[in-house]
Structures are given as C-alpha cells and as structure tokens.
Amino acid sequence: MSSDLTEKEMALIRQGIKEKYVRVAQTGSGGCFQYPTGAEGMRLQGYPLDLVKDFPKTILDSFCGVGNPFSLGPIREGEVVLDIGCGAGVDTLMAARMVGPKGRVVGLDVTEEMIQRAGANLSLVPSLNNVSFQVGETESLPFPDKEFDVIISNGVFNLTLNKAKALKETYRVLKPGGRLLLADMVLVAELPQERAGNVENWYQ
Amino acid sequence: MDFLALLKKAGFPSANFVKLTGFKSSPYTEGALFYAEKPGVTQEQEVSMSQKKALQAYEEFRGLTFGPGVLDLKTKYLIALGASLAAGCDP
Numbered sequence: 001m002s003s004d005l006t007e008k009e010m011a012l013i014r015q016g017i018k019e020k021y022v023r024v025a026q027t028g029s030g031g032c033f034q035y036p037t038g039a040e041g042m043r044l045q046g047y048p049l050d051l052v053k054d055f056p057k058t059i060l061d062s063f064c065g066v067g068n069p070f071s072l073g074p075i076r077e078g079e080v081v082l083d084i085g086c087g088a089g090v091d092t093l094m095a096a097r098m099v100g101p102k103g104r105v106v107g108l109d110v111t112e113e114m115i116q117r118a119g120a121n122l123s124l125v126p127s128l129n130n131v132s133f134q135v136g137e138t139e140s141l142p143f144p145d146k147e148f149d150v151i152i153s154n155g156v157f158n159l160t161l162n163k164a165k166a167l168k169e170t171y172r173v174l175k176p177g178g179r180l181l182l183a184d185m186v187l188v189a190e191l192p193q194e195r196a197g198n199v200e201n202w203y204q
Numbered sequence: 205m206d207f208l209a210l211l212k213k214a215g216f217p218s219a220n221f222v223k224l225t226g227f228k229s230s231p232y233t234e235g236a237l238f239y240a241e242k243p244g245v246t247q248e249q250e251v252s253m254s255q256k257k258a259l260q261a262y263e264e265f266r267g268l269t270f271g272p273g274v275l276d277l278k279t280k281y282l283i284a285l286g287a288s289l290a291a292g293c294d295p
C-alpha cells in the first residue's frame with residue numbers, strides 16, 4: 001500500500017500523525033476521538049480494572065485504545081512485555097501489574113510528548129518499578145532479536161506507513177513461541193471515492 | 205493486502221482475526237482484535253524436551269547394563285541390590 005504514496009505524501013502523513021498525538025498528549029484523549037476513551041472506554045472493552053484500582057483517574061483518562069489486547073490471552077508473572085505505540089502508557093502500566101516485580105515492561109512511542117505523559121503517569125504509581133518508556137518507531141524497533149515474551153499494541157499499526165516492515169520487526173524481537181496481542185483499526189467499509197485519496201484518513 | 209495476510213507474511217502463519225471491538229473512528233473504520241504466535245519452541249517446551257532426552261539416556265544405560273554380557277542377569281541384580289542398599293535406597 002505504501003508504495004502508492006509519494007515521498008511528499010508520506011512525509012505529510014507522518015507530520016499529521018505526529019501533530020495529532022502531540023495535541024492528544026497535551027489536552028488528554030477526551031474529544032480527540034470518535035469512540036469512547038478514558039476509563040469509560042476501558043470499561044466498555046472489558047478491561048480488568050480491578051487490577052489497577054489504585055491507579056489515579058488521570059492515568060485511566062489517557063486511554064485511547066481501540067480494543068482490549070488483554071482479552072486475547074493471559075500475560076504471566078515474570079514475562080517480558082513490549083507495548084508498541086504505548087501512548088500515555090495505560091496498557092503498559094496494566095501489563096506491568098500482570099508480570100509483577102519479576103517481569104519487565106517497555107513502552108515505546110514515536111511521539112515524544114506521549115512518552116513524557118507516560119512517564120508522568122508512571123510516577124503516579126510508585127509501587128511499579130518494572131517499567132521503562134522510550135521514544136522509537138514501529139518500523140525499526142530499538143531492541144535485540146528475541147527479547148520479548150509478549151508484544152501488545154493498541155491502535156498503532158493502522159498509523160504505520162510500512163506495515164510489512166513494522167510486522168517483520170515485531171516478529172524479530174519476539175522470542176520463539178512469543179505472543180502478539182493486537183488491537184487495531186481496520187477498514188470495515190469501502191471509503192467513498194471523494195475520501196479515498198485523503199491523507200487525513202491516516203490520522204483521524 | 206489486508207492486515208491478516210501481512211501478519212502471516214511477516215512470519216505468523218497461525219495469525220488469527222478474533223473479532224471487531226465496536227469502537228469506530230469513522231463510518232469506515234472499526235477496532236479489531238488479532239492474535240498471533242511466533243512459531244518455535246518455548247522455554248517450557250525446551251525444558252520438557254531436555255527432560256525427555258535425559259530419560260532416554262537413562263533407559264538406554266539401563267538396557268545396556270542389564271542386557272546380555274559376561275555376568276548373568278541374577279548376578280547383575282544382586283550387585284545392583286547391594287549397591288543400592290549401600291547407597292541407602294531400593295533398586
């Protein structure tokens with residue numbers, strides 16, 4: 001798909017996505033999306049909220065995922081987890097609860113402002129000391145081969161221009177037998193002609 | 205190419221589309237859940253495989269020891285009994 005785009009269009013799309021998420025990072029997820037976000041979104045998707053009862057509301061408020069990756073299978077104590085496109089880190093912190101102190105979770109996002117918010121959210125839960133956040137891009141993951149037991153991602157690959165490359169990277173950093181728990185936006189209806197070529201489709 | 209096909213091509217042959225989530229970002233796009241595993245041996249499987257190997261090796265050793273040789277079977281069993289009594293366990 002990406003081969004149909006010119007360099008200029010790709011740069012425009014990347015810029016648009018960044019600008020949108022800088023905005024989301026600054027204002028919070030409320031009002032930026034057409035689906036329910038925050039704690040209400042999590043409740044609707046059946047998140048195990050009991051696990052994070054002690055998290056302040058501001059953390060849950062920054063959720064803007066499109067589904068519940070944790071509904072796809074258990075994450076076990078002691079496992080090493082990567083959250084690709086972690087945003088403000090709500091899923092990351094929840095995974096950290098699941099793996100416990102013997103496990104480890106890394107949150108990665110391309111938007112620096114998002115990583116800052118994730119760091120701020122983490123500092124609100126002092127009991128978690130198995131989490132780190134870093135800036136990075138799906139298409140070239142800054143990790144060695146076979147590093148993770150589980151990779152989660154929520155609403156990110158649809159924003160990735162070279163999905164084939166991003167998925168190969170995902171495969172590379174997973175351990176053999178490792179699991180990918182993925183929630184993402186997909187096209188469920190044909191785009192009308194007049195919208196089909198719009199760059200805004202990428203970051204709505 | 206659709207996303208599931210891309211997942212399979214990236215090395216996840218058993219990748220699965222699980223369901224739509226009901227969250228729509230536009231009339232044309234909706235959240236979806238996918239599950240995939242990287243093929244290969246997990247650590248658990250590796251451990252149980254190495255256990256299997258050890259058991260196989262032990263059984264081979266036992267078979268050879270009690271198989272036909274210079275001493276007859278009765279003598280070998282009595283030696284084994286003596287050795288295990290001396291070591292504090294039953295054969």
Ligand SMILES: C[S@@+](CC[C@H](N)C(=O)[O-])C[C@H]1O[C@@H](n2cnc3c(N)ncnc32)[C@H](O)[C@@H]1O
Binds near residue numbers: 017021091114
């Ligand atoms: C819809 S938000 C989801 C955030 C978070 N996973 C959640 O559920 O709350 C999408 C996130 O993907 C990030 N993102 C977009 N393109 C990316 C890329 N190429 N590499 C890494 N992250 C990306 C954005 O910065 C944004 O934080």
